[in-house]
Amino acid sequence: MRTLRLSALDARALIVTGNGVLVVARSPLNDPAHWRARAIEARAVADQLSDPVSKAMMLNVAEGYEQLARRAEERSAKDASAPGARST
Secondary structure, three states: OOOOOOOOOOEEEEEEOOOOOEEEEEOHHHOHHHHHHHHHHHHHHHHHOOOHHHHHHHHHHHHHHHHHHHHHHHHHHHHHHOOOOOOO
């Protein structure tokens, strides 16, 4: 049997199907595009809100998603420059 080493951030789910196939679902934690898409969605919701407090809160949510995207980029850059990093 083959053993895979995975970091907790590398996979969201490990699923063994009936025929023994291992499926690895990538986590969005380290994907800046995922967080930027959420920020776009939050801004779209904010655009539809008429209440200024609610609109401001939703724009803060969008900014939080942008911060998560920047942190994901920083982690990717750090991982890419780590000794033994593989290029894909």
